[in-house]
Amino acid sequence: xxxxxxxxxxxxxxxxxxxxxxxxxxxxxxxxxxxxxxxxxxxxxxxxxxxxxxxxxxxxxxxxxxxxxxxxxxxxxxxxxxxxxxxxxxxxxxxxxxxxxxxxxxxxxxxxxxxxxxxxxxxxxxxxxxxxxxxxxxxxxxxxxxxxxxxxxxxxxxxxxxxxxxxxxxxxxxxxxxxxx
Numbered sequence: 009x010x011x012x013x014x015x016x017x018x019x020x021x022x023x024x025x026x027x028x029x030x031x032x033x034x035x036x037x038x039x040x041x042x043x044x045x046x047x048x049x050x051x052x053x054x055x056x057x058x059x060x061x062x063x064x065x066x067x068x069x070x071x072x073x074x075x076x077x078x079x080x081x082x083x084x085x086x087x088x089x090x091x092x093x094x095x096x097x098x099x100x101x102x103x104x105x106x107x108x109x110x111x112x113x114x115x116x117x118x119x120x121x122x123x124x125x126x127x128x129x130x131x132x133x134x135x136x137x138x139x140x141x142x143x144x145x146x147x148x149x150x151x152x153x154x155x156x157x158x159x160x161x162x163x164x165x166x167x168x169x170x171x172x173x174x175x176x177x178x179x180x181x182x183x184x185x186x187x188x189x
Contacts, residue, residue: 033143035091037134037153042082042093044131047101048075048163051108051127055120064117067170071124074159085149121171128164135160 048071055068086093097105104123111119138144139153 045075124167
């Protein structure tokens with residue numbers, strides 16, 4: 009009898025641990041994705057205010073619109089899954105934002121474009137790892153992750169076009185196959 013109780017205790021403990029790991033993986037992804045999107049919006053708003061280049065401003069405006077939609081999606085999923093998200097930037101993203109903000113007027117556009125490339129590469133890496141993470145079981149979240157990847161890759165492509173062309177192209181002149189959604 010005691011042996012059976014011990015086995016049941018171990019069995020229930022394993023189930024609880026697996027459920028916690030799943031929930032933890034989902035919460036960790038949502039938290040990181042939320043922070044990544046908040047950061048993209050923050051640097052894009054900075055570019056909208058500080059850049060004198062129309063192509064950079066158009067790109068920044070597109071980033072703000074797209075990432076605000078993604079933040080709305082993440083807030084809904086977080087609420088549905090019972091997670092709480094924190095506003096503001098974490099220390100890591102705040103440090104990066106401060107670096108971009110601290111750029112002088114002659115180097116601001118380049119600092120923004122470089123950071124847009126780096127942050128989108130990090131976001132794509134986060135989303136690709138999450139798309140194959142077996143601990144993320146929520147089908148809606150998993151589908152959203154997979155469905156969002158093309159948009160993030162398009163944002164990266166557009167930032168690279170801005171760098172390659174010295175920011176002479178506008179978001180509307182970038183080929184349609186690279187546009188985000």
